Amino acid sequence: MKHHHALALFLPLLAVISTAIAVPSQGLTSEHPLARKHDPYFQPIGAKSTSYMPRVIIRNMLQDREGHIWFATFGGPIRYDGKAFTNFGEEVGLPKVRIFSLLEARSGELWFGSMTGGATRYDGKTFTKFMAKDGLAHNNVNWIFEDRDKNIWLGTEGGVSRYDGKTLSNFTTADGLLHNSIYTIGQDAAGKIWFGTQGGICSYDGKTFANFADQVGRSFRNVRSMAVAPSGDLWFGGEAGAFRYDGKTLTTFTMKNGLMADFVGSLLIDRTGNVWMGHPGGGQVGGATRYDGKAFKHFTKSDGLNSDNVYGMLEDEAGNIWFGHVDAGACRYDGKTFTNFSGS
Numbered sequence: 001m002k003h004h005h006a007l008a009l010f011l012p013l014l015a016v017i018s019t020a021i022a023v024p025s026q027g028l029t030s031e032h033p034l035a036r037k038h039d040p041y042f043q044p045i046g047a048k049s050t051s052y053m054p055r056v057i058i059r060n061m062l063q064d065r066e067g068h069i070w071f072a073t074f075g076g077p078i079r080y081d082g083k084a085f086t087n088f089g090e091e092v093g094l095p096k097v098r099i100f101s102l103l104e105a106r107s108g109e110l111w112f113g114s115m116t117g118g119a120t121r122y123d124g125k126t127f128t129k130f131m132a133k134d135g136l137a138h139n140n141v142n143w144i145f146e147d148r149d150k151n152i153w154l155g156t157e158g159g160v161s162r163y164d165g166k167t168l169s170n171f172t173t174a175d176g177l178l179h180n181s182i183y184t185i186g187q188d189a190a191g192k193i194w195f196g197t198q199g200g201i202c203s204y205d206g207k208t209f210a211n212f213a214d215q216v217g218r219s220f221r222n223v224r225s226m227a228v229a230p231s232g233d234l235w236f237g238g239e240a241g242a243f244r245y246d247g248k249t250l251t252t253f254t255m256k257n258g259l260m261a262d263f264v265g266s267l268l269i270d271r272t273g274n275v276w277m278g279h280p281g282g283g284q285v286g287g288a289t290r291y292d293g294k295a296f297k298h299f300t301k302s303d304g305l306n307s308d309n310v311y312g313m314l315e316d317e318a319g320n321i322w323f324g325h326v327d328a329g330a331c332r333y334d335g336k337t338f339t340n341f342s343g344s
Contacts, residue, residue, distance in 0.1 A: 039096070039097045041115075042076075042096055043056045048086060052341060053080065053329040054078070057098075058071050058330060060312040061324055062104055064110065065104065067082070072112070080341075091127070092112050093127035100114065103144040103145065103146060103152070106146065115140050117139060118132065118134075119141045130154070130168070132158075140157040142156065142182060156182060158180055159172035159173070160185070176202075179197035179200065181197055182195055182197050184224060184226040194226060196224060200219060201213070220236070224239075225266045225267040226267060235267050237264030242259065253277075257296075258295075259279075260277075261286065262284065264279065274291065275292075278310035280326065285300075287310060288310045288313070304331070305338065310324070311324050319334075320332045330342055
């Protein structure tokens with residue numbers, strides 16, 4: 001499992017591919033023939049539906065408007081309806097590939113990003129597939145984000161693709177993007193799109209890209225997570241800690257300042273304003289740090305987490321915090337106690 005853990009965190013840098021523009025193929029098309037051959041790290045799940053969350057690597061989570069919890073996992077997309085955990089790989093058009101990214105668009109449609117299989121849009125009945133042959137920047141999709149204008153941004157290992165509902169437009173380092181491996185995407189109050197990449201942080205104002213390092217006078221690397229606070233502050237997380245930017249000043253948080261570990265692989269700002277930071281471990285201490293603006297609180301397996309690593313986090317509509325792990329499934333924290341959904 002340690003091999004899978006390292007692979008998931010430190011993805012190989014892949015070459016930039018063609019940025020041809022095309023309309024994606026429609027309907028329930030068959031799986032791309034190369035997907036099964038090119039994803040040897042897919043983790044098969046025996047039963048389609050189980051009463052517990054399978055103990056597969058969980059990358060991200062979301063709750064849809066119907067209340068279902070969706071998990072992006074190495075075993076495919078899994079939905080929890082309050083009773084059962086069901087694999088939707090076939091239904092959303094991404095069977096037998098790892099799912100890294102999830103989005104529920106304002107239209108209600110769900111988006112799924114995979115390793116080797118591109119991305120799909122799912123309306124609850126049929127899916128639309130987006131792959132390199134359709135114009136997608138790359139078939140490895142690490143992150144999916146919807147901006148205020150309803151554009152869908154897909155961060156890949158070969159640049160970023162923007163889908164306006166009709167066509168795909170691609171951006172790479174040739175266009176000013178800082179690095180072609182995109183791990184997280186967000187939008188600030190002014191409307192700028194921000195990208196966390198293997199090579200640092202950059203923003204896009206609709207015309208040009210700007211390197212964040214030039215604004216704050218320090219470099220960044222392997223930036224994995226981003227969150228926007230209600231105040232408008234931008235938070236970034238990566239291998240060198242967490243960073244808060246208020247538009248003028250950058251504040252850095254590391255173990256020296258109170259974090260459990262320097263590597264911050266995921267970020268979440270809950271409804272009360274707490275900043276949650278997920279630490280994946282992998283050579284460092286793993287778990288989660290909660291920051292209330294003044295003090296830091298650490299969470300580990302001894303406190304109730306399923307495992308001493310956290311890959312993804314989610315706040316559900318009831319205010320519970322969900323944690324996804326690399327080797328122990330998922331658990332939920334209600335502010336007092338943890339509930340393990342993956343068994344012992």
